Amino acid sequence: MDKKGEKLMVFWWFLACMIVFLVLILTTINFFAKPIDTREIQTQITFSNLYSCLVKDSYLIPEVVQKDFDLTEYCNLRSSESMQDLQFFIQVDFIDQESKNSLLDNPLKVGDGSLLNDCDLISKDKGKYFPFCTRNEGIFPIYYYAGQERKVAFFNSLIFSQYYGERVSLLKSTGLSSEEKDE
Amino acid sequence: MVFRGWKLDKKGEEVVMPEVVLIILTIIFFGVLLIFIAKAASSSLFYEEVYAKKIGLSIEAAKPGTILEFNISKPYIISKENKFEESFRDKFFYFDNEENSVTIKLASEGGYKFKLMSLKSVSNPVVNIDELNKKYVLVLSVGK
Numbered sequence: 001m002d003k004k005g006e007k008l009m010v011f012w013w014f015l016a017c018m019i020v021f022l023v024l025i026l027t028t029i030n031f032f033a034k035p036i037d038t039r040e041i042q043t044q045i046t047f048s049n050l051y052s053c054l055v056k057d058s059y060l061i062p063e064v065v066q067k068d069f070d071l072t073e074y075c076n077l078r079s080s081e082s083m084q085d086l087q088f089f090i091q092v093d094f095i096d097q098e099s100k101n102s103l104l105d106n107p108l109k110v111g112d113g114s115l116l117n118d119c120d121l122i123s124k125d126k127g128k129y130f131p132f133c134t135r136n137e138g139i140f141p142i143y144y145y146a147g148q149e150r151k152v153a154f155f156n157s158l159i160f161s162q163y164y165g166e167r168v169s170l171l172k173s174t175g176l177s178s179e180e181k182d183e
Numbered sequence: 184m185v186f187r188g189w190k191l192d193k194k195g196e197e198v199v200m201p202e203v204v205l206i207i208l209t210i211i212f213f214g215v216l217l218i219f220i221a222k223a224a225s226s227s228l229f230y231e232e233v234y235a236k237k238i239g240l241s242i243e244a245a246k247p248g249t250i251l252e253f254n255i256s257k258p259y260i261i262s263k264e265n266k267f268e269e270s271f272r273d274k275f276f277y278f279d280n281e282e283n284s285v286t287i288k289l290a291s292e293g294g295y296k297f298k299l300m301s302l303k304s305v306s307n308p309v310v311n312i313d314e315l316n317k318k319y320v321l322v323l324s325v326g327k
Contacts, residue, residue, distance in 0.1 A: 032223045038236045045244045076302045165297040
C-alpha cells in the first residue's frame, strides 16, 4: 500500500473506532438512565392486597356492598388525591356469574381515572409514556350471599400505574422511621 | 527513534510510527470505554433505584407483622467506593411513615425515593454490618 492509501486506512480505522465508541457509550447511558420499570409488579401486588382485603376464605366481605363503603380506609390504601398525584388508579367491581349484573351501584374507584383510556391503547403502542394496566375480568370467582342463597361472582379489577419513583437531590434523612424519630 | 537497543532509520520510523500511534490510541479508546461502562454499572444512582424499588415493593407485598431481611452487601461496597460507609448504617435506609415512602442513599448527595400505594408502616429498621464475616443485612418489621 502506498503512503496515501495508508493514510486513508488510518482515517477509516479511526472513524470505525469512534462509531463503536459512541454507540457503546450512548447505549450504556440509555440503559442506566432509563428508570427501572416495576409498574407491572406494583399493580399485581396491589391486586393481591385488594383481594386479601376484600375476600375472606373465598367469600366477599359483606361491607363492600354497603353504600358508604370506603375502599381506601378499609384496605389501608393511599388517599384518592395522593394516588392521583402518583398517577395510579384502582377500579374494582363484582359481577354476578349468572345475571352478569354488578353487585355495586358504581364500581369502586381510587386515583387518577384520566388515564383510563390509555389502557385501551396500550395493546397497540406499549411504552413508558403509557400506563401499565393490569386487567382481571372474569378470572377470579368468589362467593357471596344474596339473602340466604350462596352465589358466585367475579372479582373484576383494573389497576394501572404510571409511577416510577423519584430521585431526591438533597435528603434530610436520619435512617430511622418516623415512629422512632418521635420517641 | 530507539526501541530497546535497536535503532530505526528515518524510513523505518515512517513505517512504524503510524502503527504505534494507532495501537496506543486504540488502547486508550477502549480503555476509556471500559472504565466508563464499569463506572456506570457500579454507579450509586443505579443501585439506589434498584434497592429503593426492591425494598419498597417487598414492604408493599408483606403482611403486617412480617420481619424482612435484605442482603445489602452490594450497596455497602458501592457506598465504600463513594466514601459513604461511615454514614451508611444511619442513612442507607429511611422509611417515612407519614408519606409511606422508602428512600435509599448510597452517596453523600442525593438518593432515590419510592412511595408505596398502601399505608403500611415500618418499625425498627436496623442495618447490621459484620465486617468479619462479610455479612451486611437490613432488617425491618412491617406494620399495618
